[in-house]
Amino acid sequence: MQSFNLVRANDSASAISAGAQSDTAQQGARVRFLAGGTTLVDLMKLGVEHPERVIDITRLPLADIRKEANGDLFIGATARNNDVAHHPLVAGGYAALSQALLAGASAQLRNAATTAGNLLQRTRCMYFRDLASPCNKRKPGAGCAAIGGANRMLAILGTSESCIATNPSDMAVAMMAYDAVVHVQGISAQGISVQGTSGAWQIPLKDFYVLPQDRPDIENVLKPGDLVTHVALPPRPAGERAFYLKLRDRASYEFALVSAAVAVTLAQGKIASARLALGGVGTRPWRVPEAEQVLVGQAPSEAAFRSAAEICLRGAQPQSQNGFKVELAKRCIIHALKHVTN
Numbered sequence: 001m002q003s004f005n006l007v008r009a010n011d012s013a014s015a016i017s018a019g020a021q022s023d024t025a026q027q028g029a030r031v032r033f034l035a036g037g038t039t040l041v042d043l044m045k046l047g048v049e050h051p052e053r054v055i056d057i058t059r060l061p062l063a064d065i066r067k068e069a070n071g072d073l074f075i076g077a078t079a080r081n082n083d084v085a086h087h088p089l090v091a092g093g094y095a096a097l098s099q100a101l102l103a104g105a106s107a108q109l110r111n112a113a114t115t116a117g118n119l120l121q122r123t124r125c126m127y128f129r130d131l132a133s134p135c136n137k138r139k140p141g142a143g144c145a146a147i148g149g150a151n152r153m154l155a156i157l158g159t160s161e162s163c164i165a166t167n168p169s170d171m172a173v174a175m176m177a178y179d180a181v182v183h184v185q186g187i188s189a190q191g192i193s194v195q196g197t198s199g200a201w202q203i204p205l206k207d208f209y210v211l212p213q214d215r216p217d218i219e220n221v222l223k224p225g226d227l228v229t230h231v232a233l234p235p236r237p238a239g240e241r242a243f244y245l246k247l248r249d250r251a252s253y254e255f256a257l258v259s260a261a262v263a264v265t266l267a268q269g270k271i272a273s274a275r276l277a278l279g280g281v282g283t284r285p286w287r288v289p290e291a292e293q294v295l296v297g298q299a300p301s302e303a304a305f306r307s308a309a310e311i312c313l314r315g316a317q318p319q320s321q322n323g324f325k326v327e328l329a330k331r332c333i334i335h336a337l338k339h340v341t342n
Helices: 011-019 040-046 079-087 087-095 095-102 114-120 171-177 290-297 302-312 326-339
Strands: 005-008 031-034 053-056 065-067 074-076 180-184 201-206 228-232 241-247 258-269 270-279
Touching: 011 031, 011 053, 011 228, 031 040, 065 087, 074 087, 079 087, 079 114, 087 095, 087 258, 095 171, 095 241, 095 258, 114 171, 114 228, 171 241, 171 258, 171 270, 241 326, 258 326, 270 290, 270 302, 270 326, 290 302, 302 326
Parallel strands: 005 053, 031 053
Antiparallel strands: 065 074, 074 228, 180 201, 180 228, 241 258, 258 270
16 A cells, blocks of 8 residues: 555535545545545555545534435435444335345445445456556556456446446445435536535436446546535335345355346336336446336236336346346346335
């Protein structure tokens, strides 16, 4: 690990000001925010991340979990994953999110990892973490060793000729299904979906992640100094049933081969609303509104679920070792939908 300066921020303004000194929001940034550090510290030890300054934001009051006056669920940026998963408002009203968090990592890591850190965690692609291998995400223009290499765990949706790295987050998949909105404070609002006031704005999670295209090192829309303050989840419809299904090689501490977060309401024996997101298969958490729309108005059935699953996997581009994910993802969707409609 290279040497760096550690700065403890006492308020959001000082953290944002220090963070804005970074040259870029992605790999190679001179400044990084530190909360749980469960990913950042690992990557610094490997030499993948090498910031000159690390800003400790653990003292900032960003860990609250509460219901807002408008009914939104407020989840602070530094709220610990275990605290979120076991909170009554989450376990009772956003079951797929609670299940997704508990399916991720170990209890020890969940006690340290934070909400914003989970959203921003970087891929577990072995070539990204190996400095001896070419990786466009680590160094644009270097090449992608995963294409044609060991790619069994990697993405089949949203890929490019430059990168097939999978987004590793379980939490983000459930939040995508729940229409989460990321709240940010910073200096520049360039490229942000909805501008707010006083340097604050909101980014729908569906617009938060950036597809790799020819710049895989750019993973999201944040700019230097942008500080995630919290995530808001809108109120859920009455009677909604939700489930997170994670398929993996082993039951303990393993990243998903495929996962699905589904949330469905029924009325008079038919599907009234449907939310569906996939993990383990995309370069970002994957959601296809067209597949959800196909389900609405239909009676729950294997045929209806298979139709939605087929739409979700349209455009999949499997590599030499991960073609099995296409059918596995379809079966994962079907099984999850059966679970919430039985």
